[in-house]
Amino acid sequence: MPEKRTRKSKPEDDPRTPTEKAEEVIAAWKRDHTIRDRTIKQFHAEHFGSRTLMLDLHGLGLERVPESIRTLHELENLTLGNNRIRELPLWLAELTALKGINLESNLLRSLPEEIGALKQLRVLWLLRNRLEALPPILADLPLQVLRVERR
Numbered sequence: 001m002p003e004k005r006t007r008k009s010k011p012e013d014d015p016r017t018p019t020e021k022a023e024e025v026i027a028a029w030k031r032d033h034t035i036r037d038r039t040i041k042q043f044h045a046e047h048f049g050s051r052t053l054m055l056d057l058h059g060l061g062l063e064r065v066p067e068s069i070r071t072l073h074e075l076e077n078l079t080l081g082n083n084r085i086r087e088l089p090l091w092l093a094e095l096t097a098l099k100g101i102n103l104e105s106n107l108l109r110s111l112p113e114e115i116g117a118l119k120q121l122r123v124l125w126l127l128r129n130r131l132e133a134l135p136p137i138l139a140d141l142p143l144q145v146l147r148v149e150r151r
Contacts (some may be wrong), residue, residue, distance in 0.1 A: 018061035018083075026068050029055050058082050058102070065089050073097060081105050081125065093117035104128050104147070111135050 014021070054077035055069065062083040069075070070091050077100040085106040092098075093114035100123035108129040115121075116137030124138075126148040134148065 018063070019066060021060045022057050022062055022066045023068060025057055025060075026055065026066060026072075029072070053077065053097070054100075055079065065092065067091075070094060076100070077123075078102070088112055088115070090114050096120065099123065101125070111138075113137055116140060 016024075053074055055072065055075055056079040057066070058079045059082040062080065062085055064085060065080065065088060067089075069078070070089075073095060074097050075095055076097050078095070078098060079102040081102045081104040083106050085103070085108060087108065088103075088111060090112055093112070093116075096118060097120060098118050099120050101118075101121065102123075102125040104125045104127040106129050108126070109132055111126075111131070111134060113135050115135060118141065121141050122143060123145040124141075124143055124147070126134075126146070128149070131148065138146070
């Protein structure tokens with residue numbers, strides 16, 4: 001007898017809010033600090049320099065950075081691309097282990113000066129946002145990759 005195919009649910013069929021989806025990913029990260037998808041691991045190893053200690057919240061439809069990330073002090077790479085984030089929380093500067101942040105395809109108009117506290121930040125992706133200017137403090141960071149459009 002042929003196997004019965006199950007229909008994959010479409011993202012629009014998912015009743016969870018973007019925040020609920022993010023909280024599930026954050027809880028899983030807190031449990032094991034690893035990512036299991038090899039493709040994502042390789043991508044982040046190549047672009048952000050680490051295969052672990054990365055939290056991927058891209059494409060969830062988030063309008064703000066979840067507060068629960070604030071306690072993840074060992075977090076090295078944070079992917080928040082393809083969301084609807086308009087501003088970054090000032091507490092993001094408390095995550096001093098961050099080496100890479102992907103914020104592409106959001107609605108950011110500015111970055112807080114507090115981003116200058118991220119003294120290990122090597123990679124910052126800001127493509128496809130609405131940035132009007134970059135804070136001068138970025139020049140003091142050890143950035144190896146800064147991806148942003150010129151205006």
